[in-house]
Amino acid sequence: MNVASFDPRSLRFPGNYELVRLGYVARLQNGLTVDAKRDVTGDVVTRPYLRVANVQAGSLNLESVTEITVPRSIARRSTLRPGDVLMTEGGDLDKLGRGTVWRGELEGCLHQNHIFAIRPDPQRLSGRFLAYLTQSLYGRCYFESTGTRTTNLASTNSSKIQSFPLPLPPLEEQRRIAGYLDAETARLDKLVTLQLSTRNKLDERERAFRDSLIDELASSCGELPLRRFVTKVEQGESPQCEAVPRQGEYEWGVLKLSAVKQGRFDHRENKRLPEEIAPTRAYEVRPGDLLVTRANTPSLVGDVAVVTDDAQRLLLPDLIYRIGLVRGVEAAFVAQVALSSRVRLLIESAARGSSQSMVKLRGEDIKEWPIPTATPVQQRTFLAEVERGAESTNRLRAAVDRQLSVLIERRQALITAAVTGQLGVTTARQDTPA
Known part of the structure; x- marks a missing residue:
């Protein structure tokens, strides 16, 4: 199932769920704007600075984090706290609004104005549950239908994020669902990583075969x-x-x-x-x-x-x-x-x-x-050999891609069922096939 075929109106939430807008159970913090003309004298601080490129769909990439110097008062308004859920303002449509939990990876880290930091009310909302909800088909339907599309990108805004309707179970159940999904998605992610590794090896095999044919041809004809x-x-x-x-x-x-x-x-x-x-x-x-x-x-x-x-x-x-x-x-x-x-x-x-x-x-x-400097006959012979070598690799690659699609679809279906109450996590391990 994908976003196009999923209808959130068909869901029937359990009786202990309430439907509330995100803005009622969380505060949205805007990031800072880079301004070359800003006065950076006096009481200033230099802090790590999170950009859109650092926030992936459901994960963070902190290999390259820049620093920025700003007045202390501005830094105070844009400092991330552990438990914040990060959402990007713009990007590819299928990644719009996907939440990533900030766990305090960098002390005193600031965030760009194109990243929203959602700070849940700890008595009402679990950040981990919210992050999974945004990754579900339910969340994808909302953000993809409300996103503003341009030529190359899509975007959302603070009003749309705060208006996101949350199907909200009691806090303890949110934590239990998030804990269950942590374990189950980690297991599926390992399988995805294994399939991606297999695909990379197939790509390497194809490159090595092509390289050997080219080297042989170059050595014979220059x-x-x-x-x-x-x-x-x-x-x-x-x-x-x-x-x-x-x-x-x-x-x-x-x-x-x-x-x-x-x-x-x-x-x-x-x-x-x-x-x-x-x-x-x-x-x-x-x-x-x-x-x-x-x-x-x-x-x-x-x-x-x-x-x-x-x-x-x-x-x-x-x-x-x-x-x-x-x-x-x-x-x-x-x-x-x-x-x-x-x-x-x-x-x-x-x-x-x-x-x-x-x-x-x-x-x-x-x-x-x-x-x-191959003759036309040598070129055609070379191309035929490349095509023959690619046939078996392509068959294996297609099989790997099918497995990847199944794993990715299953991951999202599992998240969707768990966060919307269609799957009881207390019995899910027995009911869900290994």
Whole structure:
């Protein structure tokens, strides 16, 4: 079951549950705004500072926490306390409003204004119970239906968070439910971690096989920089588009960065071009085009894909390059070489940017990629061998992905049943299969 098929109106809460708005049983604390003009002389303090990037869905990432210097009075109003439930103001729609409990991991830690700190009334509400409730299908339905959507992100606000209707059992039962879910989700999370580890090993196996084929080909026929095989490197434009993908056969769309990912092209990843904007036909992508992401996160910049036959009326954006190749060099061959470990290392060393969230590649950087000087016959033979090697890996990967989907769905269903009173936690261990 997912958010789209879940109807919270069908729930029947136990008789000892009451339905109250979050604002009645918790206080919302706003964070501080970074202000370069703020006076930081006099009575000031330097404290760790939690940003949106540190707050994940149901967990925290504290590997990189910055510090900020502010007047003591401002710090006092934005200091986190153990037991606070953190919620982000904006982000991906499916992560909006997901609560994470702050357990005092960093002493005196402050939080950004795009993070809300929910401070439960200790006599009425358990923070752990609230965090699980926001992760349930019940919570997801509320936050996804009330969130404000923009082109790339979604957002909520303090009023919507405080209006969240809580199905609230007695405090002792909240604690019992949270304790039960701590144990059960930890068990499921271990299984998820195991499946993810298996998937990573399959990815490594695929890379190692591809690398060995490329090394063998390069040693037999030599290699040259990609510039020797390139006729053009062009980027498109990014007009103001609507967030939804194109709907009809005759509409135009602009590709999103996510259309190019790890050698695969997804024509569904696009934004609708408004009818009043005329498409620049020169930027229309066509089957067989070789695409390379110009700007992205460090792990995704330089991703490649070949446009497939299902691409129609789609335009090249300015954050994706289209690489023209000389006759006799297949785009699919260059794409596979670009996925090799050696080229990825070159991309990591050449990528430029002031932020770890977005780096860029120049066309000249791409032209330095080493490409085996294979004949058309050798290229086709190489591609056939890569495809044969990938078949078994893909079957195993699909099986792992199915297991992951089942585990993730079961986790959310278990949380939903427990926090809404559909599953009695006193007998759940006997009733729930291992």
